[in-house]
Amino acid sequence: MVGKQYLMTPGPTPVPPQVLAALAEPIVHHRGLDFRPIYERCLERLRAVYQTASDVLLLAASGTGGMESVVANLCRPGDRVIVVSAGRFAERWVDIARTWGCTVERLAYEWGSSPAPEDLPEALERMGGAKVVFLTHSETSTGAVADVRELAAAAKATGALVAVDAISSLGAVPLATDEWELDAVVSGSQKALMTPPGLAFVSVSDRAWEAGREATSPRFYFDWRQYKESFQKDGDSPFTPALSLMMGLRVALDRYFEEGQEAVLERHRLLSTAVKEG
């Protein structure tokens, strides 16, 4: 697995010196005027990476916290959901959804293989439909990339919500949140965005906001509504943000768009091909 040196490792990627330098800048006050432009810039740039006009929320947590926020905000106990699973990180969706009282079906594949989108409609019909279909874009434990676009299309055709773990893929593998009608996409700072770990991101579609309004599961720190309301009211984050990481993220996102999203994705594609070919 030579690829492990590049992107598919479960660990963080190397952080560029410019981003590390930003982490070491004296810290601003997170209720002060210096903070808001940093926060707004990060959110705006993240929406561009996600290719979405909807909200992207920024949490001080690792990716798993972002995943749990999806389950806590979208699901009620007893909801039937399905996880398309071909590796260890998909199984994390299973664990979290069970923890939150969902009835979980699995559409399981051998680890290392890519899920076949054509299997999903039948699986959904067999189980009588699902509230949410949980996907894993790049299965970090094996390096396999799922065809999220086709899987999402199959799920949407049945009216299900689509949630995607894009923790190790966003920014490195093409993903079009709005075009593919993805309802909640989770990512983190420490992979393609090349910032140290500790920040999670979640995009929330209009349909996901609607489902969130009906959800009854207890949630406070991971309550999406708090993030939206605090930003709308004060341009602020509801809880003390991980400021220095956000200062690093801002620099990393500026670098990302200086290179250009197309160029970054192409670089990752070439790298991945080179790795696969040895």
Added chain:
Amino acid sequence: MVGKQYLMTPGPTPVPPQVLAALAEPIVHHRGLDFRPIYERCLERLRAVYQTASDVLLLAASGTGGMESVVANLCRPGDRVIVVSAGRFAERWVDIARTWGCTVERLAYEWGSSPAPEDLPEALERMGGAKVVFLTHSETSTGAVADVRELAAAAKATGALVAVDAISSLGAVPLATDEWELDAVVSGSQKALMTPPGLAFVSVSDRAWEAGREATSPRFYFDWRQYKESFQKDGDSPFTPALSLMMGLRVALDRYFEEGQEAVLERHRLLSTAVKEG
């Protein structure tokens, strides 16, 4: 409120250059051998700051996430709990406990005053006892410090568990977790420990572990057991840790003990007195 320039602000304190420099060090792999000594050293030093021989857990979250972990791990829906409240941050305990289905009583004081420990036994008796008594050590919104030692003693006499928000006090105001028999004490990186925000700490007493085993609330990222098991099994953290913040925290804790805990506490006492006297 001249004091706001020093410690009582809801924002982070200034971070020393040595800690900022540690944040900018190239990042180690969190599943690698370099990480474990950093993690172990942080946990060991935190236990010393907390003055506890029990576990201190380290979460990638802000302090509110640590507070929510206390409620999610100690309480079941319907549990009667009491919050001793004299300010905005105590009201956060109220909000979180209500969110998680607890029946919440408040022993409320005017904002800015210090709660009177002698009122607590009567309040507990009136409500027929409480599963948990929630306290706020330094009420950041007003600067008032509560007599946690006496409040805890009154609570323990009734068999209640005691949970303390020490986010802005730990390391600056004397707090003896074991001697005062505190069951869960929450703190964060960004106050007296002078590290950027993004790390929460929670001490867990034996009684708190017992209550946790009986708790039924859904929790995954904030499930204390995951942190304990992962550390016991692999010396590791269960989810990607906020590595760079932890690298900063290690330096900050080393500096703390180089100066000496007594000396740091005395420095804060003198500062606080000077502020009060104008």
